[in-house]
Amino acid sequence: MPEILEAFQDAKLSRDLLTMVRKLAAAYREKHGRPMALMEVCGTHTMALARSGIREAVAGEVRLVSGPGCPVCVTSQDDIHRMQVLAAQREAIVCTFGDMMRVPGREGSLQDTRARGGDVRVIYNPVEAVAIAAANPNRPVVFFGIGFETTIPTVAAALVEAERQQITNFYLFTAFKLVTPVLHYLLTLGEVRLDGLLLPGHVSVILGEGDFTFLADQYRVPSVISGFLPVDMLGGIALLLQMGIRGEAQVKNAYPRVVRYEGNPTAKGLVSRYFVPADTKWRGIGIIPGSGLALKPQWEHRDCRYRWPHLWQLEEDTEIAGCRCGEILRGVITPHQCPRFATDCTPVDPVGPCMVSSEGTCAAYYQHLRLAGHREKG
């Protein structure tokens, strides 16, 4: 690690920034009579804020609201169900990211589908699914494509690889989610008061600062693109508080070591080569127009929807009864307000995906803030 990246791990700088956040938070409260409410949009931020102790350290001074940025959590149960049905037919090999395996559905999880004989494989890199297809030329191999703008280009890279190697048995199920449409949705809905946004650093690596300027222009919400180290997050919160105190609404890039104004044009170009915007269903939210992606017609030979159209004629609305992940994902409640949290819903035996995923809000609270509930309720 070069010195410059190590310098971001400086504990003293973190402490100094925390002191400053507290000062600014007090000034904000004095001016507005309440703490500033900031949404951390990204699930990686949710986990990093809990793990680093920042969420607890600023409790009561700044209101941190967790957002819809956990890809496993926002994947609709119907889409998981489709992959379970496909795997259960024993024809195809279904490849997916690890956390997806344990999301419970009406007929168990994908892990249970595998236990019953379905061929479901966990991969880390979408290109691995292409290698699995190459090694199994007589079976269709489907990649269950979930994730936000950060992950989507890595799936596009897998499609390039499949073309390059002329692999014909590699298919994609596009269950991707896009961050900017869901921000439009949440800000228009106005269900939760949001005085500022801590924007996802790695989504911004791809999209760039420029794709977020609508937040200031259209909604007048102060927004800061932030990295994931304590220094990055505290600095980002401080910039948001400063804007809140001054009554300014700008989009600031506080992660310039990897986020450029234009993002990563190579990655964006690759995504638009394969995909077009499409409506998609989010867990607990429903269909948000243009918030997903579909393969372009010229790539329909890779499209799961064309090869297995019956999967889209299945009964819909398979969401888990009594799970409040939807409200958690919209920032309406915190895990402590769900009666099942840490009682019959735990990481070992989760009721919903927010407790399963390593980026889920409930999992973050369970691991790091289980005992902080009384403070929050008070």
Add this chain to the structure above:
Amino acid sequence: MCLAVPAKVLERGEFTAKVESLGNILEVGIMLTPDVEVGQYVYVHSGQAIQVVDATAAQESLALWKELTTNAGDS
């Protein structure tokens, strides 16, 4: 899932590079960062290098944080 880790580029080919991250040597895709050079640092997500680290920008933001901590009461 939007985790990304910094890694140093040790060798590069046409589509992949050998990188070192936290002591591990890995092969990652460089389709999204085609101009990356040996010796540069990249952020790796899902097996692909998604961006090259800009050391100058890193210095500047560090300087901004340091400045913020010294001017805490001014805003």
